[in-house]
Amino acid sequence: MSNFLIPKNEINLQTEILIADVIEDFLLTKNSSQTVRSYRNDLLSFFNRMELIFLNELAQVQFSLMVDHVMSFIRSQEKKDPFTDKVKNPSTVNRKAYALSSFFNYLIHVYNYPKNPIKQFQPHKTEKKSNTTSLTRAEAIDFLQYMQGKHRKSEADFRDYLIIIFLNIFALRRAEVVGLKWDDINFSKNSINVYQKGGTTKLLLTDKRGN
Template sequence: MSINFQKPPELVSLEQKLKDFPTFVADYIHHKRQETTLQTAISYLYDLSTFFDWMGYTGLFTGSKSEVPYSLLEKMPVKQAMEYKAFLKDIEYIKNTKTEEKAKYKETTINRKLTAVKDLFNYLCNIAETDNLEPLMTRNVMAKIKLIDLKVEIDKLADNIASKILWESEFDEFIDFIRYDYIHRLNGKTKEVNFHNKNCERDVALISLILDSGLRAFEVVGLNLSDISFHNNKISVLGKGNKAASVPFGDVAKRDLQEYLSVRTNKYKVDPGYEPVFLSSGTGPKGEPSRLTKRQLQNIVEKYAKAFGKPNISVHKLRHSYATAYHEKNNDIAKLSKQLRHADPKTTMIYHHVNDDQRVAAAKRVRG
């Protein structure tokens, strides 16, 4: 029996991008794929791209990015490594390609980009080997570069979350806006109206699922049909660190998922057994449907959030929204931590402070 194996579009795209990088980076990314998800590996390559682009920008290497030798990384002075960290703090990037709006990286983004480079250097020093079974590199300058200290008072973090989430009372309002009201914002533009009519059930199901489970963006777009059990309202996912988990979801998401799946075959012209759950229409007359990407999911959420009047809402903020609503209803940090699959339960404590009306009221009563 022959097996018709077809690579996922994301994997094909990743392999194509790796051709622009040195071989040792491709080896590192393939190694990374063994311990994490495809989406995470793609994110690591994206963050490494900033580092290699910086090397060209500053003249540290004037050839093609794919020709950078690992010996150049091994001999990089501490001063230059520190200059890269400073570069990340000062550089502006294009936040919106349509308006050319620029912004600076947040400290969390800087740390993420530094972590990717530090992880690459660690791989080259402690995992990768030469043909003689010697470490590929013997010096790790990035081990001397510290991440930015992000110690912030938990109340400040909670206040920041509270200003950028949907409250539980807004969940249905937001979903109904997508389902019924958004189309009226398109002013009868045929192309946009047709696009919305085709994807409305998908978009509702996407957002409803996050608001009813707290799934991460890469977990949502990575879902396959075989991962969903409508019998017991659970979804099988590979979370951070490639850890398998069974995540419960609510009946509202169940209804919206089933509604989407009932039209998915006809609207996206796929076989009923085609595994990727959330699909993107192919571009052009011969475009084939494919798995929705993380970037596309983010664009979908941001589009509706802006029209809804909550432009700060992102996919991750929807996860925060779910967690806040869960804590308000159940007041059980241990169960919430398990639902969100936090490695450290202390991380979940932030949601105990997001809705702080009761604590404020108690403080006012001290001298009342």
């Protein structure tokens, strides 16, 4: 078996095409100008680090070495807390990894590159921030009072009122609320039987006012 990534009779990667030009062609597949700008910087930084200019030079790099180069580049982008060793810029590191992964997938489909050297990369965990505007305390109270005022008009209104209560007062997850049935609510004992993730259940006791 050859030590090279591509057999010698493979034409696409053996021609002297500038990697920078291939990057620009790849970026035409992206819609966001911010993504284009970030990906361009990330990709050029990587290939400049490797001192690769043409595709035929890329074809001569053994795949195992390419994996090492890619992972070394990713690790070099990490900023770690000196005391906890925790990565302080996980989103930035993940983005650079995604840029490389997307580009190598492009090479696979367009230039017959064999496989993605960053396929096994495990993204860093990042904090998920909601873009949804939260209700103010006054708005939440007004909404609950509105629902309480109509909850006796029909079973559907009562159900909707209970859903709001379960989400806001008991802090149930959406999936937990969706899984509730009328039989799970015991009004005489003021309790709720909630089915949790993994098939387990928990019993919630309400106050004795029946609210």
